[in-house]
Amino acid sequence: MNFPLGVGIIGCGNISTTYLELAPLFNTIKILAVADIVFETAAKRAKEYDVLAQSVDELLQNPKIDIIVNLTIPEAHFEVTRDIIRAGKHVYSEKPFVLSLEQGEVLQDLSAAAKKIICSAPDTFLGGTHQQARHLLDAGKVGRITSGTCHLMSAGMENWHPNPDFFFRSGGGPVLDMAPYYIANLINLVGPVIRVSALANTPQKQRTIGSGPREGEKVPVSTPTTVHAILEFANGALITLATSWDVKAHTHSHMELYGTGGSLFLPDPNFFGGDLSMADASGNIRKTALWDHPFTPANQQHDEGMLANYRTAGLADMAQAIVENRMPRCSLDTSLHGVDIMFSILKSAEIGRSVNVSTTCKQPEPLGPDAARTLLD
Numbered sequence: 001m002n003f004p005l006g007v008g009i010i011g012c013g014n015i016s017t018t019y020l021e022l023a024p025l026f027n028t029i030k031i032l033a034v035a036d037i038v039f040e041t042a043a044k045r046a047k048e049y050d051v052l053a054q055s056v057d058e059l060l061q062n063p064k065i066d067i068i069v070n071l072t073i074p075e076a077h078f079e080v081t082r083d084i085i086r087a088g089k090h091v092y093s094e095k096p097f098v099l100s101l102e103q104g105e106v107l108q109d110l111s112a113a114a115k116k117i118i119c120s121a122p123d124t125f126l127g128g129t130h131q132q133a134r135h136l137l138d139a140g141k142v143g144r145i146t147s148g149t150c151h152l153m154s155a156g157m158e159n160w161h162p163n164p165d166f167f168f169r170s171g172g173g174p175v176l177d178m179a180p181y182y183i184a185n186l187i188n189l190v191g192p193v194i195r196v197s198a199l200a201n202t203p204q205k206q207r208t209i210g211s212g213p214r215e216g217e218k219v220p221v222s223t224p225t226t227v228h229a230i231l232e233f234a235n236g237a238l239i240t241l242a243t244s245w246d247v248k249a250h251t252h253s254h255m256e257l258y259g260t261g262g263s264l265f266l267p268d269p270n271f272f273g274g275d276l277s278m279a280d281a282s283g284n285i286r287k288t289a290l291w292d293h294p295f296t297p298a299n300q301q302h303d304e305g306m307l308a309n310y311r312t313a314g315l316a317d318m319a320q321a322i323v324e325n326r327m328p329r330c331s332l333d334t335s336l337h338g339v340d341i342m343f344s345i346l347k348s349a350e351i352g353r354s355v356n357v358s359t360t361c362k363q364p365e366p367l368g369p370d371a372a373r374t375l376l377d
Contacts, residue, residue, distance in 0.1 A: 004030040011071030026316035060087040074171030120335035123314025127272025128296025143261030151252035156245040162212025174243035198229035200349035273308030
């Protein structure tokens with residue numbers, strides 16, 4: 001098997017444009033075809049990016065496709081990934097790749113039997129700033145991490161998304177939609193989680209769409225939209241994870257980690273770069289000079305300004321791992337542990353007591369500057 005590996009996409013919604021725009025940055029993958037349950041949607045996306053439009057069945061049987069990216073809605077992730085494995089293809093799924101630990105274990109067994117790889121987003125923890133933080137932690141610059149805080153809070157997805165319904169039903173909510181970025185980075189930085197405790201509520205029973213052709217339409221809410229959790233890590237650290245789509249404004253930072261010899265202050269793990277600061281044992285905080293990592297520079301304009309976005313890095317690393325016969329950094333074990341953490345949080349909030357996390361994983365291998373450059377075209 002030689003690079004680039006052929007890639008197909010099932011699901012041509014908003015997120016597909018990110019993959020189609022950024023995949024050409026990488027030398028290990030090439031998107032050849034797209035499919036959607038609505039063929040006209042696939043045809044439109046294919047025309048925009050000069051790739052082949054196929055039916056789902058045609059894509060599953062395409063002999064030029066090695067990996068299929070599952071970009072369907074969360075409720076369909078399990079069935080679509082199962083069908084891809086049965087068709088003899090590797091899978092890279094958007095998050096969350098399943099909606100229960102049991103589904104994940106079924107796919108784990110299918111993957112092993114078929115000798116096909118399943119990986120899952122998010123891959124933002126591979127970003128240059130987050131990998132620099134990992135390097136500092138591995139070097140013992142702030143000692144052992146003992147605690148920390150994470151905040152992902154906003155007024156809600158309905159303010160910008162033209163069809164936000166799925167955000168507010170089973171498979172959505174801030175824990176399953178946005179917390180994966182934070183949890184994946186925490187696993188990258190601190191390691192696996194052994195226990196969680198959480199509380200949740202749903203202050204708004206319906207949401208009003210704020211943009212697009214459905215502006216003003218009401219959307220019912222059937223999943224918690226504010227969930228606060230404490231994660232206990234295998235190394236003993238206790239880290240607070242505050243998630244909410246009911247906050248108009250706040251001044252909390254995205255992620256702070258406190259160690260026995262100092263502290264780290266990290267940028268939004270939803271993106272690949274940003275500022276990094278560190279405090280020494282005396283409590284003096286200084287901005288850290290960013291290292292020369294190819295996934296650090298800002299490369300995309302967003303509402304917040306220019307930000308670093310190198311999504312598909314995890315897919316590119318997966319392709320390289322398949323050829324090199326090594327563990328991909330967005331591995332099934334890591335993704336399944338992340339899913340287990342999220343559903344343990346939701347279960348804890350539902351039953352009102354702490355929940356032990358039944359899975360574990362190893363920290364992903366670091367992706368330093370030289371290793372990252374091997375992925376780039």
